[in-house]
Amino acid sequence: xxxxxxxxSRGVSMYGENIRSASLRARKLAPIxxxxxxxxxxxxxxxxxxxELKAQxxxxxxxxxxxxxxxxxxxxxLQELEAKExxxxxxxxxxxxxxxxxxxxxxxAPSTPPPYRPPSALAGATEPLPQGYVRLGDTGNxxxxxxxxxxxxxxxxxxxxxxxxxxxxxxxxxxxPFYDSGRRSNMSAKQSIFxxxxxxxxxxxxxxxxxxxxxxxxxxxxxxxxxxxxxGELDNDRYSLLAGYNxxxxxxIDVFPNTLDYEGPxxxxxxxxxxxxxxxxxxxxGESALTLPMSLEKPNADIxxxxxxxxxxxxxxxxxxxxLRWQAPDWHVQWANLFRDLxxxxxxxHTRSTSGYASQLTGTTKLFEHDSVQGWVSYGKGYAxxxxxxxxxxxxxxxTPESDLRAIRARGYGAGYTHAWLxxxxxxxxxxxxxxxxxxNLLIDETMPKSTKFAxxxxxxxxxxxxxxxxxxxxxxxxxxxxxRGQGQRIQTTLRYDLNP
Numbered sequence: 001x002x003x004x005x006x007x008x009s010r011g012v013s014m015y016g017e018n019i020r021s022a023s024l025r026a027r028k029l030a031p032i033x034x035x036x037x038x039x040x041x042x043x044x045x046x047x048x049x050x051x052e053l054k055a056q057x058x059x060x061x062x063x064x065x066x067x068x069x070x071x072x073x074x075x076x077x078l079q080e081l082e083a084k085e086x087x088x089x090x091x092x093x094x095x096x097x098x099x100x101x102x103x104x105x106x107x108x109a110p111s112t113p114p115p116y117r118p119p120s121a122l123a124g125a126t127e128p129l130p131q132g133y134v135r136l137g138d139t140g141n142x143x144x145x146x147x148x149x150x151x152x153x154x155x156x157x158x159x160x161x162x163x164x165x166x167x168x169x170x171x172x173x174x175x176x177p178f179y180d181s182g183r184r185s186n187m188s189a190k191q192s193i194f195x196x197x198x199x200x201x202x203x204x205x206x207x208x209x210x211x212x213x214x215x216x217x218x219x220x221x222x223x224x225x226x227x228x229x230x231x232g233e234l235d236n237d238r239y240s241l242l243a244g245y246n247x248x249x250x251x252x253i254d255v256f257p258n259t260l261d262y263e264g265p266x267x268x269x270x271x272x273x274x275x276x277x278x279x280x281x282x283x284x285x286g287e288s289a290l291t292l293p294m295s296l297e298k299p300n301a302d303i304x305x306x307x308x309x310x311x312x313x314x315x316x317x318x319x320x321x322x323x324l325r326w327q328a329p330d331w332h333v334q335w336a337n338l339f340r341d342l343x344x345x346x347x348x349x350h351t352r353s354t355s356g357y358a359s360q361l362t363g364t365t366k367l368f369e370h371d372s373v374q375g376w377v378s379y380g381k382g383y384a385x386x387x388x389x390x391x392x393x394x395x396x397x398x399x400t401p402e403s404d405l406r407a408i409r410a411r412g413y414g415a416g417y418t419h420a421w422l423x424x425x426x427x428x429x430x431x432x433x434x435x436x437x438x439x440x441n442l443l444i445d446e447t448m449p450k451s452t453k454f455a456x457x458x459x460x461x462x463x464x465x466x467x468x469x470x471x472x473x474x475x476x477x478x479x480x481x482x483x484x485r486g487q488g489q490r491i492q493t494t495l496r497y498d499l500n501p
Contacts, residue, residue: 132500133199140200147499148193152260154186157489164188164216165263166490168452168476169389173486176447180486190215190223191262191496205236210246216262228272237284242277249277249295249321250338250386252362255374257416257430259456260472260494265432266389266454267412269360269378273298279325288328293336295321301342302385303405304394306443311344311352331365340382342397342407352405354397356382370420375413382407389434389452398442409437414454424462431455438481446481453477468496 129135133142156163159178161170163186172179191214198209209232217224231244247253248271256264264270277295284290299315323336340356358380366372378387384395387410397407414432421427432454438444458472474490 130199133197142199144197144199145500146193146195146197148191148195148496150189150191150193150494150496152188152191153493154188155491156184156186158182158486159184160488160490162263164190166261166454166456166474166476166492167263167389168266168454168478168488169393169449171476171478171486171488173447173478173480173484175484176480176486188222191494192223202234205234208233208235214262237281239278239280242275242279245272245274246277247272248297248319248386249275249293249323250336250358250360252334252336252360252376254332255362255364255376255416257374257414257456258418258426258428258458258460259430260458260460260470260492261456261474261490264388265414265416265430265456266387266452266476267378267414267432267434268376268388269358269383269386269412270388271300271386271391273300277321288326291325291327293321293323293325293334297321299340299342300385301340302392302394302396303342303344304398304444305344306399309344309399309403310346312346314343314345315341316343317341331363333363334361336360336362338380338383338386340396342382342405344405352399352403354382354405354407356380356396356407358383358386358410370423370426372418374416374418376415377411377413379411381409384408384410384436387412387434389432389454390436390449393448395436395438395444395448398438398444400439400441401443406439406442408442411435411437425459426462427457427459429457444481448481449478450481450483451479466498466501468494468498470494470496 129142130144132144132146134144135141136143152164154163159172159181161167161172163184172181174180193212193214195212196210200207210229212229213225213227215223215226217226219225227245229244229246231242231246233240233242248269251269251271256268259265275295275297277293279291279293282290282292296318297320299317299319301313301315303313305311305313320339321336322339323334325334326332336359338356338358338360341353342356343351343353345351358378360376360378362374362376364372364374382396384390384393390410395408395410397405399405412432412434414430416428416430418426418428433451434453435451436449453476455475456472458470460468460470462468470493472490472492472494474492475487476489477485477487479485
């Protein structure tokens, strides 16, 4: 059997032998030339042939330099051929691979296969998960579960109409039942929460579905179910689109003070309902952005109807919220506007209507390293159902003796301040003022609140990453439409465990 020899590799071998032979001859010739040069110089050191010998020496040197250059070129060529020969040997030794089903021009194959991700997920789905989330198999969905177990123990100076909440408008005034009725205590776990956050990456941004409930429902028992949020939201760097049951876009929840009491300041605007909300980004600068929140929301007109009037409340259109928000890393400011249609109708199709509106300015900013301040102010008419202390009292609008419907004017403001004594020890101070200004001829119960005040101060100790112990002092005042007054105080202690904050 004949041995096949690569012609190019054979040429490399012969080329190498020529170089080695030339190198050997040069090494043998060099001593002889040097010895002859030395001998000639010694014998004829004083002869007249010195010049001729010098010429011969220069000639020999030139020949040696030329020979050296030839040797260097041959050595370089040898190295190139040997490198090429090694590369060919590696190619021949590599295993044969199957040909691709499609041409490389139409579908270039990566050197390693990409990690698996669902068809609707972006490349970011393979990055580390957001804190607290787990991946649901290969569906592309992420889930975060949170359970908050909370116990509130309360001691009141007088009767409260809503014993689990601190509501200044429910404090009895002079002349009303239970006025100055004395101290009492209560315990509640209604602030306990169950929450589920689903999210996934899509071609249009991050899709989120959020569910949350607590136990401030209207049913019987100590823990009646109450749905807080159940909505879906698509969020990207250009806009967010939300649909479902959530807090109103008129509410700026980011300025809500850190109260231990669930109700919070009396003048805060706070309302949940079905809605669709669109918030495009108008301008972006670094980490700051200007957005335009817009929403259509279930109206829920809250109107006082005297007993001898056979009317039911309704609205022809949803509540409309239009706002403007500037969000920066350490502060934000928001201006929100509310537009409402308030109507009543009788069984024989007689109707009465009026309009409601409100404007609100809110903001918060970071102070020093760990402190922060919050503030809000609102004004309008026909928006009492959004104000925390008088929601549900029928003070959006009322009738005149002539059976005309009139919206009721209201205003409110408040502020909060949070100070960090230590990294895990903080205090929060909050104050709120609320007032309504109905026309003098409106048919309203005189025991309704005309103005209320709220103040709170607390100390919260985060004694572990998922547990908090706090104590809070609350004070409230209620003044009704006859200017009768009443006030109440509360001491509340709170112990909270948060599974996945």
